Amino acid sequence: MTTPSSGSGGDDHSPEHRPDDTQQVGPGDNGTDKAAGQRFVLHKPGGEPVKTGRNLPVAIASGCLLGALVFFSVFPLPALFTFITAAAVMIGMRELNRAFARKGMDVAVLPLVIGGVAMQPAAYFGGTEWLLGATALTAITALVWRLRGGADGFVADTSASMFTLLYLPFLLGTWMLLIAHPEDGQYRLVTFIVVTISSDIGGYFAGILLGRHKMAPVISPNKTWEGFGGSVLGCAIAGALCVTLMLDGPWWVGVVLGLAVVLAATVGDLIESLFKRDLGIKDMGRFMPGHGGLMDRMDSLLIAGPVVWVVLTLLL
Numbered sequence: 001m002t003t004p005s006s007g008s009g010g011d012d013h014s015p016e017h018r019p020d021d022t023q024q025v026g027p028g029d030n031g032t033d034k035a036a037g038q039r040f041v042l043h044k045p046g047g048e049p050v051k052t053g054r055n056l057p058v059a060i061a062s063g064c065l066l067g068a069l070v071f072f073s074v075f076p077l078p079a080l081f082t083f084i085t086a087a088a089v090m091i092g093m094r095e096l097n098r099a100f101a102r103k104g105m106d107v108a109v110l111p112l113v114i115g116g117v118a119m120q121p122a123a124y125f126g127g128t129e130w131l132l133g134a135t136a137l138t139a140i141t142a143l144v145w146r147l148r149g150g151a152d153g154f155v156a157d158t159s160a161s162m163f164t165l166l167y168l169p170f171l172l173g174t175w176m177l178l179i180a181h182p183e184d185g186q187y188r189l190v191t192f193i194v195v196t197i198s199s200d201i202g203g204y205f206a207g208i209l210l211g212r213h214k215m216a217p218v219i220s221p222n223k224t225w226e227g228f229g230g231s232v233l234g235c236a237i238a239g240a241l242c243v244t245l246m247l248d249g250p251w252w253v254g255v256v257l258g259l260a261v262v263l264a265a266t267v268g269d270l271i272e273s274l275f276k277r278d279l280g281i282k283d284m285g286r287f288m289p290g291h292g293g294l295m296d297r298m299d300s301l302l303i304a305g306p307v308v309w310v311v312l313t314l315l316l
Contacts, residue, residue: 070193074186078179081189082120085172088294089116092168095284095293102279105160106149108142112161115141116169123176131173139165167302168295174306184247191242192308195258196301198238199231199265206230223273228266235262243316253315260311261304268303272296 073080090113097107115138123131142161146154178192179185207227214224239258243249272295276282285293 071190074179074189078186079121079124081179082124082176085120085175086117088172088298089113089120089169091285091294092298093164095295096164096168099276099279099281099284100160100164102281104153104156106146106153106157107164108145108157108161111138111141111145112165112169114138116165116172119169119173120176123173124180127180128177131170131177135165135170135173138169171302171305174309177309178305178312187242187246188308188312191239191246191257191312192261192305193301194242195235195238195261195308196265196304198234198258199262199304200300202234203227203231203266206233223266223270228262231262231266232259235259235265247312247316249316253311256315257308257311260307264304264307265300268300271303272299 070081070084073084093107093109093113093116097109100107115134119131119134119138122134126133139162142165143158146158146161149157175189175192179189181188204227206229207224210224210226210230212224212226235258236255237258239254239256239261240251241254243254243257244251276284283292284295
C-alpha cells in the first residue's frame with residue numbers, strides 16, 4: 001500500500017534534504033555502495049548517478065510487506081480490513097498528536113481514537129449514513145471534551161482536532177465504502193491501491209531521472225512537472241488495466257479514474273508537505289523502515305480514496 005515515494009518526483013527525503021545518503025558507484029560495484037552497505041543507486045540516461053535519498057531495498061520491502069498484509073486481509077474476509085484501518089487510525093492519531101504538540105495545540109486524542117476506530121466498521125456495515133453519523137458524533141464529543149480546558153487556546157485545539165478527525169478516520173472510512181460494495185468491493189479497493197501506487201511509482205522515477213522543472217517550489221521544492229507526467233502515464237495505464245480486467249468496465253473509465261487519482265494523489269502529497277513545513281518537521285514518525293511515519297506514506301492514499309469512491313460510484 002506504499003511505495004518508495006509519493007507524489008510527483010520525490011518528497012522531503014530527496015537529495016536536497018539528505019545529500020550524503022547515496023554515493024557514486026563505480027563500474028565494478030554492481031549497484032552497491034560498499035561504504036554505505038548495499039545502497040541501491042539509479043543512473044540517469046547519461047550515466048550520471050541519481051541520489052535517491054533513501055535506502056530503496058528497505059523502502060520497497062516495507063511497502064511489499066504492508067501490501068501483502070492488506071491483500072491477505074481483504075480476500076479471505078473483507079470485514080478484516082476494518083482492523084487494518086482501525087490500526088491506521090491509532091498509529092496515525094499518535095503521529096498527528098505529536099506533530100500538533102510542537103505548535104502547542106492539544107488534540108482530543110481519546111474521543112478521536114474511540115470515535116475514529118468506530119467509524120471504520122460503521123462505514124463498512126452501515127454505509128455513508130453511518131459514517132457521517134459516527135463522524136458527527138465524534139466531532140461533537142471532541143468539542144465537548146475540550147470545554148474543560150477553558151477559553152485559552154480553544155480555537156486552535158478544536159481546529160487541530162477537527163482537522164485530525166476529517167483527515168484521518170473520515171477519509172479512511174471512504175476506503176471501507178469501497179470494499180463494502182456488494183458485487184466487487186475487494187477489487188474496487190485493490191484498484192484504488194494499485195492506481196494510487198502507480199501514480200507514486202511513475203512520479204518518483206520520472207522525477208528523479210528526468211525532473212527539471214519545479215512544480216510548486218514554495219510548498220515542495222522537489223516536485224517536478226516531469227514527475228507529474230510520469231504519474232499521469234502510470235495512473236492512466238494502471239486505471240485502464242484494473243477497470244477492464246478486475247471490474248469489467250470500459251477502458252475509458254479506467255483512464256478517467258487514473259487522471260482523477262493522479263490529481264488527488266499530487267494534491268495529497270502537497271498538502272502533507274505543507275502541513276509538515278508549517279509544523280517544522282521532516283517526518284511524521286518512524287513507523288516504517290525506509291519510509292518514515294505512517295502518515296508520510298498515506299498522504300496520497302488518503303486524498304485519493306474518496307475520489308476513487310466517487311468516480312467508481314458514478315461511472316460503474
